[in-house]
Amino acid sequence: MKTDPIIVATEQFVKDRLSGEGTGHDWWHATRVRNIAKNIHTAEGGNWLTIDLALLLHDVGDRKVINQDNDDYTIAEDFLSSQELPAKTVTSIMNIIKTMSYSKSFDDITVDRTTEFQIVQDADRLDAIGAIGIARAFTYGGSRARPLYDPDYTSPTFSSSADYKRADGSTFHHFAEKLLLLKDRLNTDTAKQIAQHRHDYMVQFLNEFMNEWNGIT
Numbered sequence: 120m121k122t123d124p125i126i127v128a129t130e131q132f133v134k135d136r137l138s139g140e141g142t143g144h145d146w147w148h149a150t151r152v153r154n155i156a157k158n159i160h161t162a163e164g165g166n167w168l169t170i171d172l173a174l175l176l177h178d179v180g181d182r183k184v185i186n187q188d189n190d191d192y193t194i195a196e197d198f199l200s201s202q203e204l205p206a207k208t209v210t211s212i213m214n215i216i217k218t219m220s221y222s223k224s225f226d227d228i229t230v231d232r233t234t235e236f237q238i239v240q241d242a243d244r245l246d247a248i249g250a251i252g253i254a255r256a257f258t259y260g261g262s263r264a265r266p267l268y269d270p271d272y273t274s275p276t277f278s279s280s281a282d283y284k285r286a287d288g289s290t291f292h293h294f295a296e297k298l299l300l301l302k303d304r305l306n307t308d309t310a311k312q313i314a315q316h317r318h319d320y321m322v323q324f325l326n327e328f329m330n331e332w333n334g335i336t
Contacts, residue, residue: 125202129175132198136179142262143255144178156242162309165234173215173239192217215239222280237306244301249317252298253324260290
């Protein structure tokens with residue numbers, strides 16, 4: 120099957136933008152979420168081109184990747200605008216990218232929960248849990264010099280995305296603050312089925328982590 124030239128161009132653009140990326144939001148993350156999304160799309164439907172492009176581009180302007188305080192959506196939007204895509208498709212993709220992140224869930228924003236949005240968000244969240252999710256969490260924590268665990272730290276209550284972004288706890292606490300919550304915040308039935316095993320694996324890991332921390336095992 121011939122690959123769409125727009126996909127080829129987008130893949131190269133993303134590979135270039137994420138080259139050397141060390142926070143767990145690299146090209147292989149994009150590859151994994153696309154594979155997850157294919158499985159969800161088969162069961163749930165939706166426009167695959169919109170899903171695929173949104174997944175490829177969703178992290179190129181992420182604040183964690185570009186090491187800035189805020190996301191820069193113009194990176195993805197300018198690229199899409201340079202391609203031969205209908206304006207409606209560009210708008211749909213950018214609406215997904217601008218509203219899909221976990222931090223946005225703390226703010227009162229309007230989200231167009233299309234099938235495409237749901238699949239993109241689910242695929243991205245599934246890659247944040249399970250064995251890969253554990254590895255990515257500690258990769259990101261290491262990139263920000265965060266401790267594995269701080270017994271003196273107490274997770275705060277987040278009331279806005281700004282509060283969430285300011286959180287500076289240990290990687291271990293990030294599981295309670297976000298990763299253990301994702302299973303119940305997925306959109307599609309297909310994603311929820313995939314999530315259960317990954318969630319259970321994280322719980323098992325965290326129990327073992329604390330046992331080892333306390334010298335029990």
